[in-house]
Amino acid sequence: MSDHAHAFAHAPLPPPANDAASFTITELAQGFNVTPRAIRFYEDNGLIAPERQGQNRVYSRRDRARLAWILRAKNVGFSLAEIREMIDLYDIGDGRVKQRRVTLEKCRNRILALTEQRTDIDATIAELQSFCAVVETQLLEGPH
Amino acid sequence: MSDHAHAFAHAPLPPPANDAASFTITELAQGFNVTPRAIRFYEDNGLIAPERQGQNRVYSRRDRARLAWILRAKNVGFSLAEIREMIDLYDIGDGRVKQRRVTLEKCRNRILALTEQRTDIDATIAELQSFCAVVETQLLEGPH
C-alpha cells in the first residue's frame, strides 16, 4: 500500500497528555501529529482563531479541544468547508426559526450519512478480517 | 452546509435492483449515482476492466459488484491508489511468504485504522444528536 497509506494513517487522537494552559503551534502540531502549516491553514479557513502574543499564536485548551474536534471530523470524511459550516452551526443560538429548521435538517442528514458510513466500515472490516484469515492459513501451511 | 455537502452525500449503495447479465456504463453510473466519467477514470487507474463489444464497454455482474466494492471503500476513506493496492492484494494467491507477511500487516493496520474511524464516527454521531436535541427544544419553545 506504499506510502500513500500514510494519507490514511491519521492522528491517533487521544488529546495530548499535556495539561498546560496554553500551547505553541508546534506543541499542538506534534501532539496531534499534523504540521504547523496545516494548523495555520485551518486558521486561514476560519476553523480556529487562537490568541496572539505579538505575532505568535497562543492556543488555549479550548483551542486544543477544537483542533481535536476538527481532526476527528476530518477523519470521518468531512471537508474543511463542511467542518467550518458545522462550527458555524454550533455558534448560532440566535438564529431565526427557519434557520433552525434548516440546521436541524442538515444535522439529521449528516447523521444519516454517518450511519451509512458506519455500515460500510463494518462491512469493510469484516472483509479484511476474513481475508486476513486466509492469508494466515497460507502462512501456517508454510512456503510452497 | 451549501452544496459542498453533496460531496459527502455518497451513493446509497444497495446494488441496483437490476438483475440483467450485463450493463452499459450509463446504467451502472445511474445505478450507483456516479458519472460515467468517474467509472472510466477508475478503469484508467486499473480498478475495473470491463469487456468490450467493439469500442463500447460491457460490464458483467462481477464488474458491478466490484464497482460497489470500490465505492464502498471510497466512502470509507480509501484513496483510489489504496483501493487499487487492496485489489492487487486480493489477487495475490501465489506471493512468497515474506510478501504474505507484508500483506497481513497491511491488512491489520487497515483494520486498526478503520476501527479507530468507527470510534470517531460514533462520537460525531453522538455529538450531532445532542446538538439536534438542543435545536429541537429551541423550536418547541417557539420563535422569540
Next chain:
DNA sequence: TTGACAGTTGACGTTAACGTCAACTATCTC
C-alpha cells in the same frame, strides 16, 4: 552582537479525483 531557534507571512507548487469540452464513431430511426 551574533548565531541559533521558533515562529510568521506570502507566493507558488503539487496531488487526487474527477469535470468539461472537442472531435469522432457506431446504431437506430425516420
Next chain:
DNA sequence: GAGATAGTTGACGTTAACGTCAACTGTCAA
C-alpha cells in the same frame, strides 16, 4: 442519408488540502 442518441478517446481545467521555499521578525544564550 440525416439526425438523434449513446458511446469513445484525448486534452485541458478545477478544487481541496496542504507542502515547500523564501524572506523576515523576535528571543534568548554565549
